[in-house]
Amino acid sequence: MNTGITSKEAILQVCRGIVASKGLSAVNMRSVADECHIALGTLYNYYSNKDELLLAIVEDIWKAIFHMDHKCPTDFTFPEYVAYIFECIQKGAEDYPDFFTAHSVSIANSEKGKAKSTMKHYFNHMKTGMLEVLQADDRVSGEAFSSAFTEMEFIDFVLDNLLLLLIQGKTSCEVLKETIRRTIY
Incomplete structure (x- = not known):
């Protein structure tokens, strides 16, 4: 058998x-x-x-990281959702040590484009979820965004800073959450 x-x-x-x-x-x-x-x-x-x-x-691990608890994003305020993403990525880094730095190095040059595309797909997935939560958060001020400061530019800013905190090994994103609160509420 x-x-x-x-x-x-x-x-x-x-x-x-x-x-x-x-x-x-x-x-x-x-x-x-x-x-x-x-x-x-x-x-x-x-x-x-x-x-x-x-x-x-790589794709399977990204899926595992971003669907850990299968929580509905609209259950959160936007700052809470950002903290949730931070915690998911932190947990993923604990569960899969060196994954975030190793996966781009481990794939041959001919496949780096596909690996980068996979990573971009999951970042876009995060951005889409962030946009949904931001738009569903009824605490967001109607004057928070404009043509000079769009929701997507804000999400890009938040995601860049979230990733920077993770790269720096920070264990909390409280300063980022407070920055978000002061910006959109």
């Missing part, structure tokens, strides 16, 4: 475990096949090369 893993979802689950415990650089076709208890050739039936597998892992 074959006890090996035989689905992309199960392979990715094993890969998330490898990334969580050993880092993204530990992923290679042979180690994944061994962990999945399948022949290396079988893994190649699912992923044609290491870069394709890495791209799938």
